[in-house]
Amino acid sequence: MNNTSKILIAIAAGVAAGAIVGILFAPDKGSEIRSKVNEQGKNIADDLKDKFRKGKEKFNDLKEDIEKTVKEKVAEFV
Numbered sequence: 740m741n742n743t744s745k746i747l748i749a750i751a752a753g754v755a756a757g758a759i760v761g762i763l764f765a766p767d768k769g770s771e772i773r774s775k776v777n778e779q780g781k782n783i784a785d786d787l788k789d790k791f792r793k794g795k796e797k798f799n800d801l802k803e804d805i806e807k808t809v810k811e812k813v814a815e816f817v
Contacts, residue, residue: 755783759779
């Protein structure tokens with residue numbers, strides 16, 4: 740994992756923690772707070788799923804590029 744990824748993950752975690760702390764200190768009823776926390780959790784989960792999907796796509800693209808390059812190099816030697 741490169742430094743940029745680590746920084747983005749740390750920022751996302753900080754934003755999530757800040758959102759949760761903000762919700763917990765809000766002057767709402769308990770049921771409203773639980774609803775907001777649940778909603779925030781779902782949003783964070785959706786964001787993570789999206790990031791993993793994008794990462795998987797990048798990995799697959801890289802894999803295809805490597806396979807293509809290897810096949811081309813093998814063809815040069817055959």
